[in-house]
Amino acid sequence: MSMLKIGDFKANSCHGMSRRSFLTASATAPFWASAASASGQVVPPRTGKAKSVIFVFLWGAPSHLDTFDPKPDAPAEFRGPFSTIGTRLPGIRFSELVPRLAARNDRFSLVRSNISLDGGHPGAGTVATTGYRENPEPVQPSFGSIAARHFGEDEFPPYLMLGKGVPRDVVRPIKGYGGGRWGKAHDPFMIDCDESGKVNVPALKVLKGLSPERLQDRSSLTRALETIRKSVDDSRAEYWSTTQQKAVSLLTSPKALESLDLGRESEKTRNAYGQTSFGQSLLLARRLAEKEVPYIHVNWSEYVEALTPNTDFGWDTHIHNFDLLPNRHCPIFDRAFSALLDDLEERGLLDSTLVCCMGEFGRTPRINKRAARDHWPQCFFSIWAGAGIKPGRVVGVSDRTASQPVTDPVKPPAVGATILDQMGINSIVRSELDVLPDGEVIHDLV
Amino acid sequence: MTSFEMVPGMEKPLTLICSQPAPAQATYRFLVVCRLLVLLPALFSMETCEGGTPDESSSNDVPAKKKNVGAEKRLTFDGHLKHDPVFVESGKAIVYTSLEKFNQLCLMKVGFPVNGETEPVRFHGAASTSELMATFSKDDRVYAYLRNNGNLHFEIVLEDRGAGKSVSYNPGGGFAGVRNISYAPDGTNVIFAFPNQNGPQQIQSLDRDGKTVSLLTDSNGVNVCPSYSRDGNQIVFSSSRDGDFDIFTMNSDGSNPVNVTQSPGMDTHPCFSPDRKKIAFTSIRKGNYDIYLLEIASRKVQRLTSNPEVDDYPCWSPDGKTVVWVAERNGKRDLYSRKIE
Numbered sequence A: 001m002s003m004l005k006i007g008d009f010k011a012n013s014c015h016g017m018s019r020r021s022f023l024t025a026s027a028t029a030p031f032w033a034s035a036a037s038a039s040g041q042v043v044p045p046r047t048g049k050a051k052s053v054i055f056v057f058l059w060g061a062p063s064h065l066d067t068f069d070p071k072p073d074a075p076a077e078f079r080g081p082f083s084t085i086g087t088r089l090p091g092i093r094f095s096e097l098v099p100r101l102a103a104r105n106d107r108f109s110l111v112r113s114n115i116s117l118d119g120g121h122p123g124a125g126t127v128a129t130t131g132y133r134e135n136p137e138p139v140q141p142s143f144g145s146i147a148a149r150h151f152g153e154d155e156f157p158p159y160l161m162l163g164k165g166v167p168r169d170v171v172r173p174i175k176g177y178g179g180g181r182w183g184k185a186h187d188p189f190m191i192d193c194d195e196s197g198k199v200n201v202p203a204l205k206v207l208k209g210l211s212p213e214r215l216q217d218r219s220s221l222t223r224a225l226e227t228i229r230k231s232v233d234d235s236r237a238e239y240w241s242t243t244q245q246k247a248v249s250l251l252t253s254p255k256a257l258e259s260l261d262l263g264r265e266s267e268k269t270r271n272a273y274g275q276t277s278f279g280q281s282l283l284l285a286r287r288l289a290e291k292e293v294p295y296i297h298v299n300w301s302e303y304v305e306a307l308t309p310n311t312d313f314g315w316d317t318h319i320h321n322f323d324l325l326p327n328r329h330c331p332i333f334d335r336a337f338s339a340l341l342d343d344l345e346e347r348g349l350l351d352s353t354l355v356c357c358m359g360e361f362g363r364t365p366r367i368n369k370r371a372a373r374d375h376w377p378q379c380f381f382s383i384w385a386g387a388g389i390k391p392g393r394v395v396g397v398s399d400r401t402a403s404q405p406v407t408d409p410v411k412p413p414a415v416g417a418t419i420l421d422q423m424g425i426n427s428i429v430r431s432e433l434d435v436l437p438d439g440e441v442i443h444d445l446v
Numbered sequence B: 001m002t003s004f005e006m007v008p009g010m011e012k013p014l015t016l017i018c019s020q021p022a023p024a025q026a027t028y029r030f031l032v033v034c035r036l037l038v039l040l041p042a043l044f045s046m047e048t049c050e051g052g053t054p055d056e057s058s059s060n061d062v063p064a065k066k067k068n069v070g071a072e073k074r075l076t077f078d079g080h081l082k083h084d085p086v087f088v089e090s091g092k093a094i095v096y097t098s099l100e101k102f103n104q105l106c107l108m109k110v111g112f113p114v115n116g117e118t119e120p121v122r123f124h125g126a127a128s129t130s131e132l133m134a135t136f137s138k139d140d141r142v143y144a145y146l147r148n149n150g151n152l153h154f155e156i157v158l159e160d161r162g163a164g165k166s167v168s169y170n171p172g173g174g175f176a177g178v179r180n181i182s183y184a185p186d187g188t189n190v191i192f193a194f195p196n197q198n199g200p201q202q203i204q205s206l207d208r209d210g211k212t213v214s215l216l217t218d219s220n221g222v223n224v225c226p227s228y229s230r231d232g233n234q235i236v237f238s239s240s241r242d243g244d245f246d247i248f249t250m251n252s253d254g255s256n257p258v259n260v261t262q263s264p265g266m267d268t269h270p271c272f273s274p275d276r277k278k279i280a281f282t283s284i285r286k287g288n289y290d291i292y293l294l295e296i297a298s299r300k301v302q303r304l305t306s307n308p309e310v311d312d313y314p315c316w317s318p319d320g321k322t323v324v325w326v327a328e329r330n331g332k333r334d335l336y337s338r339k340i341e
Helices: A016-027 A036-039 A120-130 A143-151 A200-206 A217-233 A234-251 A254-259 A267-273 A277-290 A321-346 A413-420 A427-433 B022-047
Strands: A002-006 A009-012 A051-058 A084-086 A092-095 A110-114 A157-162 A189-193 A199-202 A294-298 A353-358 A380-386 A403-406 B080-087 B092-101 B106-110 B129-137 B140-151 B153-160 B165-169 B179-183 B188-195 B201-207 B214-215 B223-230 B234-239 B246-251 B267-272 B277-282 B290-295 B302-305 B311-316 B322-329 B331-339
Touching: A051 A143, A051 A277, A051 A321, A051 A413, A110 A403, A120 A143, A143 A157, A143 A294, A143 A413, A157 A277, A189 A200, A189 A277, A199 A200, A199 B311, A200 A294, A234 A413, A254 A277, A267 A321, A277 A294, A277 A321, A321 A353, A321 A380, A321 B234, A413 A427, B080 B129, B080 B311, B080 B322, B080 B331, B092 B129, B106 B129, B129 B153, B140 B277, B153 B188, B188 B223, B201 B223, B223 B267, B234 B267, B246 B267, B267 B311, B277 B311, B290 B311, B290 B322
Parallel strands: A002 A199, A051 A294, A051 A353, A157 A189, A157 A294, B129 B179, B179 B223
Antiparallel strands: A002 A009, A084 A092, A110 A380, A189 A199, A353 A380, B080 B092, B092 B106, B129 B140, B140 B153, B153 B165, B179 B188, B188 B201, B201 B214, B223 B234, B234 B246, B267 B277, B277 B290, B290 B302, B311 B322, B322 B331
């Protein structure tokens, strides 16, 4: 069963000539094998507890009241129709829609007092991924780009984004997904994973006609790349060059190819995550964390819109909040994210992998006129687990309607500072990089 | 809103779990361990009953006979996300909604019973946007479905196959989503869920001309998933008017609403048996999505599935002998059936 789609051809996962050709090609292509070594960059030692970060982005913004911060005693126009259930922690209750995570919350910590600075999706998306507003420009580099710049290239691109594309709404993508003021060279490298676990590397689509056999011929490859490079608009040349270099590096690395091949996982493991694009993407993230890829960003969807033609079912439930959450989103999320925590723990990876999961904001505590919930940047949740994070904690308390934090408001730069600190990118390094100047670590988590 | 004590994965509610101060944690843990030890056999039983016979419901419900249902049978094999199966063609086929592309829900049709030769096919081959929740009159002459025709917007499409006519009902501009439709067996009207102006979501009725709408409920909370009885005289639906989602019945004109389940935990996706003596529905009263059967006269509840994965969207065959539902098995969502005696 072919699981890895690269450009215009597929590599068999376990046997067959395609894969053999691939590996042969990579063994004879040292020129492309390591961008870091090629550039002479010294990769800094991994001094932090977190060798990898898996940032799970619930794009579209899930309702905090209907998931991890229910308010069963709030007036009816706020609390919603779902019951609450006990969890592993005394006195802490979740919505009935996330039972698997309720049974595991002694393994992760929950922040119930996140706040955002923007009430619109693209703007809040940038706030969530960079810690700062899109405007005034320039856009700040994303947390992943900071990690990538610090650690540099290794066998893998250091900042991978798993999903169909850069998070966006029907109008435009977010600006803060990548390098921002540092330029597109620090953008994430995109990888797509579908519900059956087939992995696609979009950047390699331009290498049309390049077979594994042709990759063995360096001069042929160089000519092909040069032809493509000439056809690229000057404004995109830097991005193209960097992305293509990363793509070919991946293509010619046995270690990388192996990690991208979900066919190497047991059926039991793959099933545990569920046959959904999100579930299989989390499994792919775990495989990449095994290889200590510094920053792996997993998108729930490309589009925020929950129910809009040609979009992929984000969490933006202005309508049907009380239908979509129980019938689709929560069961998928509860299963896949629980599987990720279990898998990381069983493999001994949770000590070296930091997992952070959040949306760009919460949803209105007061139920709207469409029997659903709108945007609410004043208060929402995030989930934290793994390297450097003390499990079983609940940080921050929201008020009786989950409208405002009563204690410990967590500002957006604190998310980045906490993540990066656990990676060894401490305040001194961040200062040298001129990023997150006001980012304070969430000390109750670490 | 109700709350119940449940450490998920366990069959019985845990008491004494809520609002314990920190010094009481040791006592709490001791109680949890004791309860776990007591429940271990039940847990083991639950884990091993996949594909087996269902068990009885909670201790408040009268135990059901264990051998009045058959083994579950898988009807589809692609594992795509599915929902809302309904029988058509006098029980010879099933139409359901399936995620056929990562960004498109499609109506699919598969023959019943599955004979090894029937592959699901697109019900509307040319659909270019999401279509979902098909519902049919008793003779299949007219049917309706929801079409995603804009940003956070759904309309009802009413098809008259006999007359070759198609009309649509647009619920209004902006974000507006009709939900949960069910065609009257005689084909005169379709019922659906839609929020009224001040927030609560009501059950409404739309004539087959797609023009005349009337309100069938006027309650607080969220009313969802209306479904006609096969004789057209009754409607069963789920409502949170009393707190969490429970099952209600009412006359087809909206009169005489009766609450028939009062369990903590969501009860939803109800449908009458053809003889209107039972209701199949989904409940997470035991911490997981499972299918239950309610005997209306006695209020006895029988648990039809007890698998640790999701079981949802039950529907009855026209002869009342089979329940088909969407089951998640090994992370894949497919249609399954089970004989009901």
